[in-house]
Amino acid sequence: MKKITLITCLCSLLLMACSREEWNTTASTDTPEAVFKLYDVGYSGTLSRASTLEEARYDRLEYCIVDENGNRVRDTKSKYNPSTSEIYVEGLHEGNYRLLVLGVKGNESLDRATIHELNHIDETWLEFPEDLQKPLDAEYFYSQTPFTVTVQQGTGGKQEVATIRQDVKQQRIISKVDFEFAYNNPYVRTAVTAKRATLGSVHFYTVLSGDGAMAGESDGTLQDLLLDSVTSYCFMPLKEGSVLNGEISIQTRNYRGSEVSQVYAFGQKEMESNHIHQIETKVNHPDDKSVVMFLTSSAYAEGKHTKILQDDETKEVYTNPSLRKFNTAQPLQLNITDDGELHMRFYSPRDLKNVLVKVHIPAVSDEYFDLAYFDTIPGFADFYEALPLVQRSSMCRTESGRQIEVHQMQASELAGAEFKVESTDPYWEKLTKIEHGWDIYWGLYGGDPEREDGGPVGNWMGIRPVHCRESVALFLNFTYMIDMPEHEQILTENADQLYDDNKNPIQVERVLQQMRQKRTLQVGLVYPGNGIIGLGGGSTFGAYQQAWFEHYWNAYACSIMFHELGHVMGYGHSSSFTYGPWAEKLMNNFYVQNLSKFPIDSSTYLNSKNNPNRYK
Structure with a gap:
């Protein structure tokens, strides 16, 4: 038998391709003569390049062994094991060899790549069409590992075979280009609507031979590169003498509905294999000094803002x-806030769109000026974000249209701020029509929401956030309703059905005054186990779970709500405001029949009936 010693070294050459003799099905890979373990080397130019080495995993692998003359060796047996990233080889004779390995991550057919069979190391192995005209979709890895096989005499005159393992480090033959952008104002970055690179005439190599040499030339045409969601692209290296150059165009929008287009030139002379090259564009924008927090959807998402009553x-x-x-x-x-943050909290089941926040700060101006714009304020939003005013000097646009420059301020200088809100959203128009607001907060009344049964105490159980959110919907609708002309009309038309506990008539004006007066309610959840489904009076208001979920469409559920509101208004069970027509005929039916006109016009905003956190 032979004893084989492999002497290997890694050459940082380029990609190759070659077919091989497959291991036959009866051959064993337990004791092959040579085992090559494949690893990928990270891109050069990265911070961790010295330690970036990971086990190779490819979608396609080609390899072959050539002799010292560069001819393909055909009298060996070999096999690639993708689960271990190893190549096993048997049948090698004494001599000098090179192992050529070509790995592909991705689908090379998207690049119209052709991998040829190698008979000699100088032949073309990998080839791209000259008119590809686009970046590469797949990544291509290559290594060329020389090794020597020598025969050694064993003891007793016998020759022995020993397995030798060798690591093979694969490098990319391609180059990556990262397009980076430096912004002076983060709200400009998140207001970008489109970015693209338009390339001039640029020529890339299109051919890789078995010895790693580059040849061929692309036709010089490259389609525009869209830089909105993807900012990194892979290419073959530049042909010697060629330059990757062109223009980068950036489109942005501002909170006032205008669009800004800008163009920046760039040029990249070097594009080496297995390197990342950065093309940075320093964006100078008209809104760089704007004081306005322009909260696009992406800007809001980046803030990872929370929600209340979840x-x-x-x-x-x-x-x-x-x-x-x-x-x-x-x-x-x-x-x-005391830290100079804008804090916005929204008690609403619905989102609000197109919101401009203006502020009057005595230390800045005697006018209101634009402070923030939200593409969308989510329902139950809890937003905190540092104001540009405390971060840098800024330009402010006042209500009269003046532009004023404001120096960087301390948070303490923002005292006395007064706000004004504008929105084109029809929902906001409805909210602004609520003139007679009621203060709402929530209480457990001894119940325990952490227990499965709500920890009932007397007629109460622990209210949960799912019920709190529904109470927001109900009271927004109720306080909107009390100022509706249609509501006043139905009371006027049925004035004879409005009476107190002594059956004395109550004037419509008196009823409206009672509904519109300022009140504060502590809202709770009623435990129905005692036969009670609603409780109300003074500052107390509660209903059982089903009523909270069905007040949108169920006239009976509505009658429960208005029954308890009748108690809050000071009436007892002998009046029309509890078991009488006000609660059980007029108000409940008006609410259900006019739901489409209310701020919260659908149960789908909350979908509480299907909430897994409701009581079963």
């Missing part, structure tokens, strides 16, 4: 009126 909110938070309380006439709460 199912995972603790009872200690959502039942604390210092943390969770709102007036239905002001569901959008705005303030500037």
Whole structure:
């Protein structure tokens, strides 16, 4: 037998392709003469390039062994094991060899690539069409590993075979180009609507031979590169003497509906294999110094802002009126924190679109000026973000159209801020029509929402966020309804059905005054096990779960709500406002029949009936 010693070294050449003799089905790979373990080397130019080495995994692998004359060796047996990234070889004779390996990650057919069979190392192995005219979809890896086979005499005059393992480090033959952008204002970056690179005449190599040499030439045409969601592209190296150059165009929008187009020239002379090359565009934009926080959808998402009254909110938070309380006439709460952040909290089941926030800050101007614009404010949003005013000097646009420059300010200088909100969203128009707001907060009344049965105490059980959200919907609708002309009309037309507990008539004006007066309610969840499905009076209001979920369409559920509102208004069970026509005929039916006109015009915003956190 022979004893084989492999002496190997890695050459950082380029890609190759070659077919091989497959291991026959009866051959064993337990003791092959040579095992080559494939690893991928990371791109050069990365921070971790010294330690970037990972086991190779390819969608396609081609390899072959050539002798010292570069001719393909055909009298060997070999096999590639993709699960271990190893090539096993048997049948090698004494001599000098090279192992050529070509790996592909991705689908080379998308690049119209052709991998040829090698008979000699100088032949073409990998080839791209001259008119490809696009970046590469797949990544291509290559290595050329020389090794020597020598025969050694064993003890007793016998020759022995020993398996030798060798690591093979694969490098990409392609080059990657990263298009990077430096912005002076983060709100300009998130307001970009389109980015693209238009290339001049650029020529890439199109051929790789077995010895790693590059040849061939693309036709010089390259389609525009869209840089919106993808900013990295792969290419074959530049042909000697060619330059990757062109123009980068950037389109942005601003909060006032205008669009800005800008063009920047660029040029890249070097594009080496297995390297990342960066083309940075420093964007100078007219809105660089704008004070406005332009919260596009992407900008808002980047802030990872939270929401209030969500199912995972603790009872200690959502039942604390210092943390969770709102007036239905002001569901959008705005303030500037002591740290100089704009804080926006929105008590609403619905999203609000196209929102301009203006502010009057005495230390800045005697006028209101534009401060923030939201493409969308999500329902129950809880937004915090540092104001540009405390980060840098800024340009402000006042209501009269003046542009004023404001120096960087301290948070303490923002005291006394007053806000004004504008929106083209029809939903906002409805919210602004709520003139007589009620203050709403939530209480457990002894119940425990963490228990499966709600921890009932007397007629109460633990209210959960799913019920709190529904109460926001109900009271926004109710306080909107009380100022509707149609509502006043139905009361006027049925004035004879309005009476107190002594059956004395109640004037329509008196009823409206009682419904419109300022009130504060602590809202809870009623436990129906005692036969009670609603409780109300003074500052207390509660209903059982089904009524909270069905007030949109169920006239009976509505009658429960208005029954308890009748108690809140000071009436007892002998009046028309509880078991009488006001609660059970006029108001409940008006609510259901006019739901489409209300701010919260559908149960689908909350879909509470299907919420897994409701009581079963």
